[in-house]
Amino acid sequence: MGIFHGISKPDIRGLIExxxxxxxxxxxxxxxxxxxxxxIQALKLMGEDVLQPLFRATNDANVRVREVATLVLGExxxxxxxxYLIRLLxxxxxxxxxxxxxxxxxxxxxxxxxxxxxxxxxxxDVRRGAARALGELKHHRALPxxxxxxxxxxxxxxxxxxxALGELKxxxxIDALKEAIRDPDPGVRARAAIALNWVKDLATVEPLIEALKxxxxxxxxxxxxxxxxxxxxxxxxxxxxxxxxxxxxxxxVASIALGKIGxxxxxxxxxxxxxxxxxxxxxxxxxALGVLADSRAIDPLKEVLKDLEFKxxxxxxxxxxxxxxxxxxxxxxxxGP
Numbered sequence: 001m002g003i004f005h006g007i008s009k010p011d012i013r014g015l016i017e018x019x020x021x022x023x024x025x026x027x028x029x030x031x032x033x034x035x036x037x038x039x040i041q042a043l044k045l046m047g048e049d050v051l052q053p054l055f056r057a058t059n060d061a062n063v064r065v066r067e068v069a070t071l072v073l074g075e076x077x078x079x080x081x082x083x084y085l086i087r088l089l090x091x092x093x094x095x096x097x098x099x100x101x102x103x104x105x106x107x108x109x110x111x112x113x114x115x116x117x118x119x120x121x122x123x124x125d126v127r128r129g130a131a132r133a134l135g136e137l138k139h140h141r142a143l144p145x146x147x148x149x150x151x152x153x154x155x156x157x158x159x160x161x162x163x164a165l166g167e168l169k170x171x172x173x174i175d176a177l178k179e180a181i182r183d184p185d186p187g188v189r190a191r192a193a194i195a196l197n198w199v200k201d202l203a204t205v206e207p208l209i210e211a212l213k214x215x216x217x218x219x220x221x222x223x224x225x226x227x228x229x230x231x232x233x234x235x236x237x238x239x240x241x242x243x244x245x246x247x248x249x250x251x252x253v254a255s256i257a258l259g260k261i262g263x264x265x266x267x268x269x270x271x272x273x274x275x276x277x278x279x280x281x282x283x284x285x286x287x288a289l290g291v292l293a294d295s296r297a298i299d300p301l302k303e304v305l306k307d308l309e310f311k312x313x314x315x316x317x318x319x320x321x322x323x324x325x326x327x328x329x330x331x332x333x334x335x336g337p
Contacts, residue, residue, distance in 0.1 A: 016042045021053040028064045040068055044075045051080060058084045063093050070096055074103025079110035086118050089129030101129055105136040112137060116145040124154045131157060135164030143168060147176040155185040162188055166195030174199055178207040186216035193219060197226035205232045212238050217247045224250060228257025236263045243269055251276065252284035259288030267294045274300050274317075279310040286313060290320030293327040 012035055015023045024043060028036050043050050050072065057069035070088055073081035081103070088100035104111045111133065118130035131149060134142040142164075149161045162180050165173040177199065180192035193211055196204035208230075211223035224242055227235040235257070242254040255273050258266040266288070273285030286304060289297040297320065304317035 012038055012042070019046060019049065021046065021050050025053065025057050025060075025065050025068060028068050036064075036068070040071055040075070043068070043072045048078075051076070051078065054081070055084050058088055063096065066091065066093070066096050067099060070099040070103055074099070074106040077107050079107060082107060082111045082114045085111075086114055086121075086126065086130065089118070089133075090121075090123040090125040097125065097129055101133045101136065104133040108137065109139065112139050112141055116142055119145050119149045124152075124157055127152060127154070128157045128160045131160040131164045135160070135167040138167055140168060140170055143170055143172060147173065150176055150180055155183075155188060158183060158185065158188045159191050162191040162195050166191075166198040169198050169200070171199060171201050171203075174201055174203050177204070181207050181211050181219075186214070186219055189214060189216065189219045190222045193222040193226050197229050200230075202230065202232055205230060205234050209235055209238045212242050217250060220245065220247070221250050221253050224253045224257050228253075228260040231261050233261060233263050236261055236265055240266060240269045243273060248276070248278035248281050251278070251281045255281065255284035255288045259291035262292065264292060264294055267292055267296050271297055271300045274304050279307075279313050282307070282310070283313045283316045286316035286320045290316070290323040293320075293324045295324060295328050298324060 012024070012027055015027060021043065024039050028039050043054070054069045054073055057065050058073075060066055060069070066088070070085065073085055085100045085104050085107075089097055091097050091100065104115065115130045115134050115137075118126050121127050121130070127149065131146065134146060146161050146164050146168075150158055152158050152161065158180070162177065165177060174196070177192050177196050181189050181196070183189050183192065189211065193208060196208060205227065208223045208227050211219055212227075214220050214223070220242070224239060227239060239254045239258050239261075243251055245251050245254065251273065255270055258270060270285045270288050270292070274282050274289075276282050276285065282304065286301060289301060301317045301321050301324075305314055305321075307313050307317075
């Protein structure tokens with residue numbers, strides 16, 4: 001006999017037929033996700049009658065009840081639910097906070113002004129959640145308020161604001177993101193580098209080049225990645241310098257970035273990476289040389305084919321030689337034993 005023998009499941013169908021809203025909310029206090037979904041759909045179809053019970057439920061001691069209330073308020077898309085959802089951005093449970101962000105996004109434009117106001121909340125979780133929701137909404141009306149919030153005292157709020165600015169992809173945010181890439185917190189600086197890529201404006205190249213010298217390896221890596229994506233030749237010499245970075249992962253990313261930019265000035269420095277002590281850097285150099293497809297790399301790449309210990313490096317060199325052959329029409333003989 002199972003340990004749950006004698007414990008009856010809630011009669012959800014009966015609760016729906018009786019329009020027992022509080023009973024439906026209470027029926028999801030276990031982990032029956034089928035019932036959970038069924039209750040959400042039933043409450044959604046009950047219209048305005050559910051609003052007041054849902055508002056009360058956002059303050060319920062049971063997390064499952066708060067989850068249902070949060071999700072249904074989003075599905076109803078009623079602006080009257082916005083103030084309750086904003087309060088839930090500071091909920092003790094992370095998934096309730098996450099659902100509140102999603103639901104505010106579903107409500108849409110009616111949530112924008114309250115969310116802008118919430119950026120000034122004394123609760124850091126509310127400020128962070130408001131920034132996240134505004135990023136999801138992608139409405140340019142939020143731009144000035146988000147930029148102002150870049151000076152928030154909490155680093156996690158600032159990181160989320162930078163992400164939101166990246167989501168907006170508005171060139172008017174470039175100056176603010178340039179400032180964020182000098183933030184005291186490395187997490188904010190790294191996110192700013194990524195956001196500058198999303199804005200897709202060549203005015204972002206210089207601050208990203210500056211970020212290649214950041215003391216934090218994550219910031220340097222993100223900056224090198226973004227500079228490769230932007231493809232601006234101003235980044236070639238700085239990225240060549242980064243090929244000497246103490247972090248092997250950054251040296252690899254810089255190699256790939258140089259290949260993407262496509263400036264043949266990088267060929268000789270990339271050839272030197274084929275002798276790097278770390279196999280991932282040698283692989284990155286081979287990949288970049290294949291993209292550049294310059295015949296000067298043929299003999300060095302043939303030497304790399306002898307690297308039998310690291311198959312990924314050997315495969316990258318083989319592919320690079322084939323690319324060079326395809327572009328130049330040069331026949332590549334197989335390396336000797």
